[in-house]
Amino acid sequence: MSAVAANYDKLQELGVEVISVSVDSQFVHKMWNDQELSKMAGKDIPFHMASDGPGNVGKVYGVYDEEAGVELRGRFIIDPDGVIQAMEVLTPPVGRQMSETIRQIQAFQHVRATKGAEACPAGWTPGKKTLKPGPALVGNVWKEWDPLKDH
Amino acid sequence: MSEKRSGCARPTGAIVGETAVQDEQQEKPAEEKKMLIARVGNKAPDFEAPAYYRGEFTSVKLSDFLGKWVLICFYPGDFTFV
Numbered sequence: 001m002s003a004v005a006a007n008y009d010k011l012q013e014l015g016v017e018v019i020s021v022s023v024d025s026q027f028v029h030k031m032w033n034d035q036e037l038s039k040m041a042g043k044d045i046p047f048h049m050a051s052d053g054p055g056n057v058g059k060v061y062g063v064y065d066e067e068a069g070v071e072l073r074g075r076f077i078i079d080p081d082g083v084i085q086a087m088e089v090l091t092p093p094v095g096r097q098m099s100e101t102i103r104q105i106q107a108f109q110h111v112r113a114t115k116g117a118e119a120c121p122a123g124w125t126p127g128k129k130t131l132k133p134g135p136a137l138v139g140n141v142w143k144e145w146d147p148l149k150d151h
Numbered sequence: 152m153s154e155k156r157s158g159c160a161r162p163t164g165a166i167v168g169e170t171a172v173q174d175e176q177q178e179k180p181a182e183e184k185k186m187l188i189a190r191v192g193n194k195a196p197d198f199e200a201p202a203y204y205r206g207e208f209t210s211v212k213l214s215d216f217l218g219k220w221v222l223i224c225f226y227p228g229d230f231t232f233v
């Protein structure tokens with residue numbers, strides 16, 4: 001979570017609100033912020049640290065491990081209409097890559113800004129070539145997009 | 152930010168942007184409730200949970216952020232290693 005805090009300025013720039021969720025109480029969240037996270041992130045945690053003790057929220061998001069009694073590493077990107085655009089779930093021992101989360105948010109924001117007229121191919125980052133889906137593109141992606149040069 | 156009475160985190164039973172039909176749901180036995188499951192392309196299940204936010208004990212509700220992009224990160228636990 002310190003990685004999310006460290007990248008929070010970038011997320012704010014993109015207009016993203018962050019909610020972290022674990023089964024720990026809000027009181028433990030405070031202690032974790034005070035004792036450790038703030039030292040790792042160089043500042044207090046600037047986002048909502050939610051407490052999901054019984055795993056009720058994790059269950060409807062499909063990320064609550066009933067046996068261990070903890071949440072898995074589930075990451076969800078939700079658009080301004082409340083629609084889930086992306087999800088990623090990892091088992092606990094491996095952490096997320098924030099730059100990939102930010103890239104996906106930028107790509108979904110781009111698609112939304114074009115009202116779906118443009119799509120972001122693999123590895124797209126801002127400024128790179130997008131594709132315009134439509135009959136003319138069928139069978140012609142190879143002319144428009146090179147997986148080695150444009151990726 | 153006003154301090155709120157802290158209860159348990161709970162899904163509101165609705166998707167983001169809609170009102171839950173609480174009374175009807177509570178009358179049914181648990182197994183008959185329609186379980187909302189998160190899936191890409193669908194509206195997110197709404198929830199409200201106690202939270203710690205910038206020095207205050209508060210409550211956070213997903214649907215309060217309608218109109219904004221939201222990143223939700225679940226993780227195994229505070230004071231863990233990754």
